[in-house]
Amino acid sequence: MGHSRKIATCCYCGRRSELVLSGRVQHELSCGSCGAPLHNMKRVPSQPVPPEVSGVQPREKTYYRDPYPQARPESYKPHKTRKQKRRKPWGRKLFEEIVDAVEDIFD
Numbered sequence: 001m002g003h004s005r006k007i008a009t010c011c012y013c014g015r016r017s018e019l020v021l022s023g024r025v026q027h028e029l030s031c032g033s034c035g036a037p038l039h040n041m042k043r044v045p046s047q048p049v050p051p052e053v054s055g056v057q058p059r060e061k062t063y064y065r066d067p068y069p070q071a072r073p074e075s076y077k078p079h080k081t082r083k084q085k086r087r088k089p090w091g092r093k094l095f096e097e098i099v100d101a102v103e104d105i106f107d
Contacts, residue, residue: 012036 009016010031017032066072 010034010036 007016007018010033013031013034013036015031015033
C-alpha cells in the first residue's frame with residue numbers, strides 16, 4: 001500500500017510543497033523556507049487505475065409488456081403518487097393542548 005501524498009501551503013510566504021508521509025524523522029508541518037506552520041492540506045490526485053476488464057457485460061434494461069392493455073386508454077400515463085402526510089398521534093395533540101393551557105394560565 002502506497003503512502004499518501006499531500007500538498008501543503010505555507011501560512012506566511014504562500015509557498016506550496018509536497019509532503020510525503022512515510023514515517024521519517026521530518027514529520028513536522030512547517031515551511032522549509034520560512035519555518036511558518038503549514039495549512040490547507042490537499043490530496044495529490046492519484047494515478048488513474050485502469051478498470052478491470054471482465055468477460056461479463058452489463059445487462060440491458062428489461063421492458064415488460066402491459067398485462068391489461070385493453071383496460072387502459074392509449075393516452076394513459078400513470079401519475080407519480082404523492083407521499084401522504086402522517087397524522088399526529090393523539091398523545092401529542094393532547095400534550096400540545098395541555099402546554100397551551102398552561103401557557104395561557106401564566107400569561
